Amino acid sequence: MMNNRLIYLIKGELIRLHKYKVTSVSFLIALIWLIVLYFVDGNIFNDLLPLLILVDSTMMSLMYIGSVMFFEKKESTMSSMLVTPARNSELILAKILSNTIHNLLSTALIIIVFVIVKNVEVNYILIFLAIVFSTLYHTTIGLLLSYYQKDFTTMLMTVMMISFLLLIPAVLFSINVLKSDIWEYILLINPIQAANEIISQSFKPINLDWKYYFSFLYLVISGLFIYKFLVLKQFKNYAISISGV
Template identity: 50%
Template sequence: MAIMYIGAMMFFEKTESTISTMLVTPVTNSDLVLSKVIANTIHLLISSMLIIIVFFFIKNVDVNWLWIIVALILSVSFHSLLGFAFSYHTKDFTSMLVGVMIYSFVFLIPPTLNFFNILFKGEVWEYILLIFPTQASIKLIEVGFGAPIEAKFFISLAVIVIGGLALYKYYVLPKFKDYAAKQSGV
């Protein structure tokens, strides 16, 4: 959902010419990108926490609140940055949705099959699949529900944090000005 929310935001701003207007304000590109990521993270964190609270009170699910909040913040922030990457390379919202679906098939189905022990069985596959941001996010969120902190947790943390910082610094931020300028016709 984080990818689609950012994509929707970017395309609505594109149709309303908001991005090109924001370029003439004293706000930096970094501020513009981070404000979208932070707003999206807060929105999805609250939505997710409401669902977790329901399970906590109705189904008595054990929750480590600190870890689940940290895991959700990191996971949503990373996927919000991916939303920028998808927005940069698609012309409209529908083609972005197709890209998100392809991303889901490639990066969500193998971790899901591993999680339910259908395919990609075994400990080796769990480590291999940690290079997928979805698998890394699953491992972080599992700790919030009581899974032990093991090497997989630290690898997942590194994938999400280092991958997110690299994505932000080397791709999303440098391409933002080009994207905004392209949308304004400059």
């Protein structure tokens, strides 16, 4: 069970996402995607929708958490948080979970609209789990990246680099540009490909294969490892370095 302070911190983070216009930007982007996809037909639509959800729960998660961290860095508010009874783990989890909730809402909007207007068939439980775990993982990575970036511009550059190295191969594989079987195995260590597997297999017809289970476990286990041994461990040093006190 989540403790009350964690719930309170998540609520605070969600309010700040709204106040700092991050929510508005994410819903605006969702709206743009809705309009673009609305005019796409047939097979292209069926390929594009999972890809779009993949981009939203991976790259966009990195961007949103990056922007939150840089707002805090700019205002040095982290130092005030460090001298409250809130634990470091609560401060980090509040950021990760609020970003996940926020991302889940904008992605859910896209899915619900297309379920209604284009009769998209999706397993709601599987897509919910897929979005939540993909976003949790990539938000955690985004937090870790933000520790090492000087400003938002360098964060953007890093996200572009990750897109180039991880997202593009996953996308090329999913649209059959990378056809060789070897890619199927090489890309399994790519977290974006893992997210791609669990998202794309959530659309009907449902036929979960070993790659689904592997990808799911890969995201959960490596995500927990990154959280515990990198993000949580280095948080205090990062918070002190940006606190400006």
